[in-house]
Amino acid sequence: MSEFAIEFQGVCKSFRRQEVLRGTTLQVEKGKTFAFLGRNGAGKTTAIGLMMGLLKRDAGEIRVLNLDPATHPVEVRRRVGYLAEDQTMYGWMRCEEILRFMAPFYPTWDHQLALQYAKDFEVPLATRIKHLSKGQNVRLGLVLALAHRPELVILDDPALGLDPIMRKQFNRDLITHLQGQGRTVFYSSHLLYEVEPVADEVAILDHGQIVRHAETEDLRRDVKQISLSREAAGLLANQARILDQRPDGDEVAIIVEEAPEVILALEQEGIEHQVVDLNLDEIFEAYVAGRKPEQAATQRVAGPCEVTT
């Protein structure tokens, strides 16, 4: 159990009648940089809120650094660096003031380190928070999230609203200051191609469930588009997991999981086919847009959720 920094087991969470998480199961190994992907409204921020003990789950188990955030919220927050999606800070404070303001909340706060990060991230210490740019605001939030030397860092869509140059700089900071020191980073995003260079692993959340969890490069090897005749595609329907399919003249273009095995089988059967490599956005789309509402509905019925309130 202890090799995981974060564990979710069959977690459910509803807001009134709206189910947001439905039996979400997820494990994040220590030391990994883990990207949590999903469309807007997929449940990413809700899952993070549960991890930080800001929300109460309806069912399932959650462990963050081996602690249950529902019963030990303060201890979790002490040991985790957290950057919220809408990092709102007191606008009237100067950056330097908020650093001193935050310090007493954390027993492990290292003020020298905070000042060093502020310098590295080019945060203007004498400026009032309300006058910071979006990029400076995120970076200040990151200084506040890192200065107590957390072993796990949870970032909710940190790249949101950053321009391409700031995003690259942000990725660099992530690589140098977090990956370089062997810390676990969990961050959410809806931009697959942005997380690809940085993440060790990705998990795709859709309709409150993890539809795929894999190493970034494995995902690319595993999911491919294959064009073949309609009859051949019909044969495959029972053997392969098809994520998406569209007609293409006399042929069908299907997107499959376990592509190497499928391709091998097609070759052995001597079935004419063409393989196309996909980029990560296309793979993501196949997972979240290829799912029809009926499928989601069946999964909802079949889901293990028993809401007890």
Added chain:
Amino acid sequence: MIIRIEKGSAVPISSQIAEQIATLCASGKLASGDRMPSVRELARELAVNQNTILRVYERMVREGLLEMRHGQGTFVAEDAAGLTRSAHRKRLTEELRHVARQGVALGLDADDLHELLTAALEQVLRLARSNPKTQAKIEVTK
């Protein structure tokens, strides 16, 4: 050493980096014995996961293009240029076969295809003659 990463490409990032290092070796821009940037440096420069860079280096060490000297870093191997040239030849053959297949599908015959290749070649050579810098850029980005 300039390495370009194309985001959102169908080519995985590790392959993009490996191919470009191989191209730099083949063209002589990286000569045998040259010291490669450290995993940390290159990861930071490209804003790419350190494990990805490490895997690329390890793969290229296995392929004999790079060598890791203990405590000193990673270097371009002795016969890297020769190795990459044969690998590039193989890849180019594959690409030309792909082009030929497309040509045949369009109903072109051998003469038409030869003519197109000759024309393309002339264009490239003319460009290279008029501006030596362009050639360097073609090598680096492709």
